Amino acid sequence: MLCIRLIWLPALVMMLVRNVTSTVTCDIPCLEQDAIYPHPTDCSKYCHCSWGTPYEKTCPPDLLFNDLYKYCDWPENVVCSSSSTTKSTVTDGNTSELTAIPTTQYQPPKKKVVCYYTNWSQYRLENGFFPENINPDLCTHILFAFAQIVWDPSTAQYHLATYEWNDAAMYNRVIQLKTQNPSLRVMLSVGGYSHGHEIFANASKTESTRAAFIDNVIIFLREHKLDGLDVDWEYPDGSTKSQFSALLREIRQAFERESEEAKQERLLLSAAMASGGWVINIGYDLPAITPSLDFLNVMTYDYHGPWSVPQVMRHHSALYRSSIDEIYNIDWTIKKYLAAGVPSSKLVVGIPMYGRYFIMANPKKHDIGDPFVLPEEQTYSSMPYYKICEKRKLPGWSETLHPEHQVPYGWYDDKWVGFDDVSSAQRKAQYVCNQALGGIMIWSLDCDDFSASYCGEGKYPLLSKINTVLETCSGSS
Numbered sequence: 001m002l003c004i005r006l007i008w009l010p011a012l013v014m015m016l017v018r019n020v021t022s023t024v025t026c027d028i029p030c031l032e033q034d035a036i037y038p039h040p041t042d043c044s045k046y047c048h049c050s051w052g053t054p055y056e057k058t059c060p061p062d063l064l065f066n067d068l069y070k071y072c073d074w075p076e077n078v079v080c081s082s083s084s085t086t087k088s089t090v091t092d093g094n095t096s097e098l099t100a101i102p103t104t105q106y107q108p109p110k111k112k113v114v115c116y117y118t119n120w121s122q123y124r125l126e127n128g129f130f131p132e133n134i135n136p137d138l139c140t141h142i143l144f145a146f147a148q149i150v151w152d153p154s155t156a157q158y159h160l161a162t163y164e165w166n167d168a169a170m171y172n173r174v175i176q177l178k179t180q181n182p183s184l185r186v187m188l189s190v191g192g193y194s195h196g197h198e199i200f201a202n203a204s205k206t207e208s209t210r211a212a213f214i215d216n217v218i219i220f221l222r223e224h225k226l227d228g229l230d231v232d233w234e235y236p237d238g239s240t241k242s243q244f245s246a247l248l249r250e251i252r253q254a255f256e257r258e259s260e261e262a263k264q265e266r267l268l269l270s271a272a273m274a275s276g277g278w279v280i281n282i283g284y285d286l287p288a289i290t291p292s293l294d295f296l297n298v299m300t301y302d303y304h305g306p307w308s309v310p311q312v313m314r315h316h317s318a319l320y321r322s323s324i325d326e327i328y329n330i331d332w333t334i335k336k337y338l339a340a341g342v343p344s345s346k347l348v349v350g351i352p353m354y355g356r357y358f359i360m361a362n363p364k365k366h367d368i369g370d371p372f373v374l375p376e377e378q379t380y381s382s383m384p385y386y387k388i389c390e391k392r393k394l395p396g397w398s399e400t401l402h403p404e405h406q407v408p409y410g411w412y413d414d415k416w417v418g419f420d421d422v423s424s425a426q427r428k429a430q431y432v433c434n435q436a437l438g439g440i441m442i443w444s445l446d447c448d449d450f451s452a453s454y455c456g457e458g459k460y461p462l463l464s465k466i467n468t469v470l471e472t473c474s475g476s477s
């Protein structure tokens with residue numbers, strides 16, 4: 001239980017499909033099917049090769065394309081080097097020469113494995129989870145979920161604060177893992193679905209509320225020896241969209257200033273991002289927020305659940321579309337972010353370490369698209385992977401792989417569960433490699449079979465497989 005992360009309001013589930021096409025193409029050869037290259041003549045533009053066609057994209061106002069990191073960046077970080085040499089080589093069509101030119105030969109960074117740690121897993125009666133259960137070699141970033149924003153009337157400022165009596169001690173126990181893996185980064189995630197929207201809206205309302213809050217964030221993070229902040233605002237809307245952009249931009253600027261002044265490694269900044277088109281369209285100004293973020297953790301799960309309308313069973317984290325379900329899948333969401341100009345290297349794809357179950361209306365009808373009924377009592381609809389391993393051993397269990405969605409689902413008694421197993425986690429990781437994305441985020445560590453006591457697949461079967469696949473792809477380009 002309690003692997004739940006967010007609940008979609010049925011209203012949010014209305015997604016808008018927008019066909020993003022671009023007629024202007026860049027005058028460069030696409031050396032790779034899907035990749036981003038500098039524009040041959042204009043530093044404020046770049047070329048996005050999508051399925052081999054080089055589309056011309058323009059950076060937001062005041063930003064220039066940074067070829068080293070492949071995103072639109074503040075001008076001071078960019079060496080603007082488009083030259084006639086580049087251009088003539090390009091129009092020449094001699095690709096071997098093009099790759100040989102620049103000083104900015106791109107080395108793909110190691111893929112990120114972003115692991116959420118939850119503050120409540122310690123209280124779980126069965127299979128309780130503690131920081132010492134984390135294998136620090138399987139994550140590049142650990143995000144401690146969650147901290148909250150509180151209003152302090154004595155200073156009239158918004159602050160970061162812990163939730164649990166022992167959170168600060170828990171931060172420290174997670175940070176201790178850096179002795180085993182010095183490149184591990186431990187960040188604090190603020191917000192989450194249950195923290196709501198309003199407190200973020202309040203704290204980011206004006207330049208002065210933001211400035212005070214950001215000062216307090218830096219003090220809090222440094223005091224607890226944390227490496228950065230993950231903003232989990234669920235969700236900005238039309239009226240707070242620009243506040244969200246301003247908040248992230250000012251946090252990033254403050255982190256950079258502080259790093260210079262204190263001569264310390266800069267604090268990192270990420271955000272948990274929606275997977276549904278409705279929030280993406282209404283709440284996010286992606287060209288404005290992307291330069292502020294080190295990476296975007298896309299919550300590509302919970303697409304479906306007992307809240308879904310119509311009441312038919314569907315997988316909550318399909319990899320691809322199907323003939324009956326076009327837009328609730330990872331591939332749709334990721335393409336939407338890419339089409340908005342978010343650099344692939346900043347996109348971190350969420351893989352759930354849990355399934356979502358339904359009560360079947362008719363136990364003989366157990367296909368995707370068959371009806372479900374709501375339970376009489378409100379219960380959790382999420383089931384951790386280790387628990388699914390228990391169910392998989394039941395004599396009444398059956399399961400199958402959905403050929404289009406490329407994810408498994410199973411059924412027993414009156415229950416139906418859509419989940420991820422080792423092979424679907426492998427396929428999703430391979431997708432991240434093929435699309436040259438930034439890496440994978442998992443929600444959450446405690447839901448995998450971390451102790452190898454349930455699945456017979458070794459410790460952390462899902463997370464280990466993800467690491468294995470990403471290691472093979474990060475070296476090659």
Ligand SMILES: *[C@@H]1O[C@H](CO)[C@@H](O)[C@H](O)[C@H]1NC(C)=O
Binds near residue numbers: 094095096097
């Ligand atoms: C492209 O440039 C390379 C290196 O200058 C040269 O060896 C090769 O012959 C050229 N290819 C074509 C098709 O012009």
Ligand SMILES: *[C@@H]1O[C@H](CO)[C@@H](O)[C@H](O)[C@H]1NC(C)=O
Binds near residue numbers: 123145163164192
């Ligand atoms: C953990 O964090 C959540 C916020 O996400 C908070 O509501 C809760 O009180 C904390 N502790 C437990 C035991 O859930």
Ligand SMILES: *[C@@H]1O[C@H](CO)[C@@H](O)[C@H](O)[C@H]1NC(C)=O
Binds near residue numbers: 151198199202
């Ligand atoms: C946000 O601000 C409004 C107006 O000052 C206040 O009424 C409300 O309680 C605040 N909400 C939160 C969650 O702090």
